[in-house]
Amino acid sequence: MDGWYNTYEVVTVVISAVSVACGAAVVALALVLYRIRPQLRQVPSIYISLYIGLADALYRLSALLNTLPGFMVHIRGNEMLMRIFFWMVYFSPMWFIFLTMMISTDLQLTFLHPSVDRAPIQRWYLTVASVLPFIISLPALCVPHIRWLSDPSRFGYSFGTSLSNRLFILFCYDLWMALGIFHCLVIVVLVMVKLVKGIHYIETIHLSSRSPSSPTASETITSPPSAVTFPDFRPGTHHNHNEHRQSYLTHHSIQSPHYPSCPMTTCTMESYSSSGPVPTTPTTPSYNFPSHTTPPNPYPSGRPAQLVRKLRQSVVRIMLYPIVPMVSQTLQMASLRIPIDEYRPLHLLATILCSSQGILNFIVFLLNPVVVEVISSWWAQRSDRKRERDLSMATRKHFCI
Numbered sequence: 001m002d003g004w005y006n007t008y009e010v011v012t013v014v015i016s017a018v019s020v021a022c023g024a025a026v027v028a029l030a031l032v033l034y035r036i037r038p039q040l041r042q043v044p045s046i047y048i049s050l051y052i053g054l055a056d057a058l059y060r061l062s063a064l065l066n067t068l069p070g071f072m073v074h075i076r077g078n079e080m081l082m083r084i085f086f087w088m089v090y091f092s093p094m095w096f097i098f099l100t101m102m103i104s105t106d107l108q109l110t111f112l113h114p115s116v117d118r119a120p121i122q123r124w125y126l127t128v129a130s131v132l133p134f135i136i137s138l139p140a141l142c143v144p145h146i147r148w149l150s151d152p153s154r155f156g157y158s159f160g161t162s163l164s165n166r167l168f169i170l171f172c173y174d175l176w177m178a179l180g181i182f183h184c185l186v187i188v189v190l191v192m193v194k195l196v197k198g199i200h201y202i203e204t205i206h207l208s209s210r211s212p213s214s215p216t217a218s219e220t221i222t223s224p225p226s227a228v229t230f231p232d233f234r235p236g237t238h239h240n241h242n243e244h245r246q247s248y249l250t251h252h253s254i255q256s257p258h259y260p261s262c263p264m265t266t267c268t269m270e271s272y273s274s275s276g277p278v279p280t281t282p283t284t285p286s287y288n289f290p291s292h293t294t295p296p297n298p299y300p301s302g303r304p305a306q307l308v309r310k311l312r313q314s315v316v317r318i319m320l321y322p323i324v325p326m327v328s329q330t331l332q333m334a335s336l337r338i339p340i341d342e343y344r345p346l347h348l349l350a351t352i353l354c355s356s357q358g359i360l361n362f363i364v365f366l367l368n369p370v371v372v373e374v375i376s377s378w379w380a381q382r383s384d385r386k387r388e389r390d391l392s393m394a395t396r397k398h399f400c401i
Contacts, residue, residue, distance in 0.1 A: 026053025
């Protein structure tokens with residue numbers, strides 16, 4: 001048994017140390033991106049990622065310190081310090097969950113409620129995600145009895161009765177973690193369904209515009225699945241084929257601080273994301289053909305497929321944010337309810353995934369489409385400046401000779 005706990009603690013220490021470093025790296029990289037593009041301070045997936053990195057580092061740092069007997073022995077005589085570290089154990093994972101919920105909420109507003117003005121709501125993301133877990137976890141700072149147990153390394157606490165202890169765990173941790181994970185799961189599923197149907201509809205319209213026997217306007221409008229609903233798309237509304245297509249594309253240049261704006265003719269980063277305002281009105285040529293004729297295809301061959309692929313890739317990358325806690329925290333919560341002696345492999349797997357949370361979020365941050373775009377642009381500009389310097393030096397050397 002001692003050997004098992006030693007393995008458990010070694011895994012926790014090693015992976016937690018790497019996660020702390022990855023969380024700090026996310027914070028540092030986000031600050032560097034702010035310096036490169038100040039507009040990124042208004043992008044939810046970037047500024048929330050900064051605090052997610054901080055929450056990850058705090059979360060794994062608290063777990064790391066709890067496994068260091070020398071450190072815990074040093075502070076166990078100070079009950080206030082013990083309560084602060086005990087509070088960190090509960091606050092930091094909830095802070096991470098609430099921050100991740102803000103990203104999933106932004107996904108929800110972008111794809112499921114596109115008519116809602118997100119700007120006033122986005123200003124409250126950080127406040128809500130920070131204040132709520134702080135208030136919820138406050139009882140951990142007021143626990144009347146607390147001590148540190150060394151075998152295995154953990155906190156021992158009591159609120160007076162076993163019922164009080166169970167209520168503390170339920171209402172100050174389990175309930176909110178479960179709600180956060182459930183919220184992320186629902187949003188990921190709904191956005192994925194909407195994305196698949198929307199992309200299928202775009203492809204259907206594009207293929208019908210290239211077909212030698214294009215359907216009539218009424219057929220074109222009523223042929224896609226009725227479950228796909230968009231602002232100005234109502235079955236039975238008789239527009240000509242191109243006007244309907246133009247309306248669809250106008251309303252589907254994704255307006256979000258972390259998705260490419262793809263009105264099927266351009267695919268640049270969205271207005272207040274990384275590179276400043278971007279026109280959202282498609283530049284598709286306007287045609288007034290009778291509904292029974294086939295309008296010309298204004299897009300180069302294969303172009304819509306490339307844009308659809310880029311849109312799909314960008315949205316899926318953003319959805320990785322809520323997927324991380326769904327994987328790591330769900331298994332962790334399950335393992336805490338199962339005796340460690342009976343299911344050691346499950347506990348070890350839960351420890352590995354939970355301890356790897358900072359590493360996983362670091363990878364997700366690097367895959368963020370805005371981060372990729374900004375870093376690629378910065379690297380291209382840096383390479384151009386280097387070539388210009390080399391050319392200038394070569395020119396000076398030539399004339400000096």
